[in-house]
Amino acid sequence: MGESTGRRPADRGPAEGRRVLMEDVAALAGVSAMTVSRVLNSPGKVRASTRARVLAAVRALDYRPNVAARVLVTGRSGVLGVVSFDTTLYGPASTVYGIERAAREHDYLISIVSLSALNRRSIGEAVDRLRGQAVDGIIIVAPHVSAAEGLRDLPPDLPIVVVGAAEELPFPLAAVDQHVGAVRATRHLLDMGHETVWHLSGPADWVDAGGRAAGWRAALAAGRCREPDSLVGDWSARSGYDLGRMIARDPSVTAVFAANDAMALGLLRALREAGRRIPQDVSVVGFDNVPESPYFSPPLTTVRQNFGEVGRHAFTLLMDRIGRPDAGGAHGRRVVGPELIVRESTAARRA
């Protein structure tokens, strides 16, 4: 059979522009292709002297294995899929970055699909696209309630981990505890003597927004405080500004918890335009601790989320899942505690 196959590397001259194959390395090292493969994949099974010869040949020829061929045989690609939404937002961007670093440390590559819209269809499509590329597993960063619905339709055979989603999903989960963060922010304000705390919330269909609003509500209830009308924004500074203008002239507003730092920034501006001083007249707390928040006017009291750690947890959970594919078992949950960072935008209520 060896006779009839005409295009074996040995038949053509030595690498002239042609891509270097494992067989070329084998020839140069004076071994078989299989030994080269072993040196690359399980070095322990090859005698040291042989291994050295092979590695020298690999370097000499600048050989790079063809991944497609390897994947075809082994079924594993060394690529993880990441599904995300609007990676220009600070939260998603930081989470993806955290995942990427964790993956790189373990020699995984990540492929990213952003969602154009948040609905069950688009999540399914994104996952399909990644499955099509033979990823070993998928991390879904889609902090959206309707996204959670989309997750229910997903195939159970593929290892999937979810970041920051709602509670009841059949997947391992890594997240920051939004509820606790919001409770801390709200209680910080109540502890300073404010009669109640207003809340500029995120979009109703975001899981994190829901969690923060629930935490705020719980803290108010625990303190037996009146719960002001809900003010719903969209994470943007603009929405914080617009909502801020609605409450800025109400003197009963002395403490506001904004669902993220961008909204807090808009709020600060609306308050100042209305002549209210911060923190003397109104205290403001944000959420996220974006790198700019210490330089707001005034520096913003906010809640820090450790996205890097969430990313690392998500990666670890996925590795666990890939390791033992008995999908049914208990689904790991890694919840990271947020941290209140007190700066100058909050003060005790004036007597």
Add this chain to the structure above:
Amino acid sequence: MGESTGRRPADRGPAEGRRVLMEDVAALAGVSAMTVSRVLNSPGKVRASTRARVLAAVRALDYRPNVAARVLVTGRSGVLGVVSFDTTLYGPASTVYGIERAAREHDYLISIVSLSALNRRSIGEAVDRLRGQAVDGIIIVAPHVSAAEGLRDLPPDLPIVVVGAAEELPFPLAAVDQHVGAVRATRHLLDMGHETVWHLSGPADWVDAGGRAAGWRAALAAGRCREPDSLVGDWSARSGYDLGRMIARDPSVTAVFAANDAMALGLLRALREAGRRIPQDVSVVGFDNVPESPYFSPPLTTVRQNFGEVGRHAFTLLMDRIGRPDAGGAHGRRVVGPELIVRESTAARRA
């Protein structure tokens, strides 16, 4: 030969947990595997009635082609590599997002490698990792001078496009014209009667920082203005604040151009702390037009960069390059013009 190969799909029962192969689809549709392949890859070459039968079978079995096998044969993966640096920074994040959208519209997936350090070694490694995954081409978003050096070592056989790098590289380039942006920002201030303009620059080894500083210098020279000492930051609000404190009490400082919006934010704060009013005492211009900049105090005059368009250009250039691999030819350059956005942080110099 067909006899001896024991594991053909037909030999085992119909798909029982086993992965669905093209041959299964073919059997169900009553055609050969090749016809299925044609329906999937060049539908025009198959009679409509046959095509319909095949597609029905594909859907019935929920068949998904094995990409690894396809890549092994065709050599094309449908994946583009993106090399980037710190995707939590607004610029890189937005660029990557723009690339991702453009890629998605053309059914490409992107794989991302972030650089931990900016030096020639790390760029080479990142490119190697992507090459290892058989990407069809690579877009490098590494706006760093030493990165540019790393680019010189890259293999010429792989289609590569660079975003926002320095001038003289043997690759197609997409970028925002930093020089023009900086000239516009500076001239805007000079036109308002300021005697000169100070500049908080970005890190010296970033290409964009160099471009902006050069534009600032050119505009000053054109206006025959004194060039103040250079103040070098690192893009962060903190560095803008620190540098701001150094100049805040100097009454001759009446106009400052910050190399990005984050630094401008820190600067605003330092100026206010020193009792200088903006824009009455000092005018400030930023660069980037981050979504929050309209809500700074005061709203920031800045320079808008259209990252989405840069991403789209980069993608298009890469497609061109993949299309005709005669690497030698002219290298496309797509330079996007930035736009000055005047808000309330700039005003005419007091008489």
Add this chain to the structure above:
DNA sequence: TCCGGGAATGTTAGCGCTAACAGACCCGCC
């Protein structure tokens, strides 16, 4: 000296798909 047995290496047979060629089919026209 020869032999048993584990370690090192080689050989064979695909992984699932598509390029290239071969063959079947169909239509209208002579």
Add this chain to the structure above:
DNA sequence: GGCGGGTCTGTTAGCGCTAACATTCCCGGA
């Protein structure tokens, strides 16, 4: 009715690698 020409479909042969089995090698002990 038969035949040229295009259209549609099938067959064959790998793409480059690795799992599994086969073989060789090497060493100490009898």
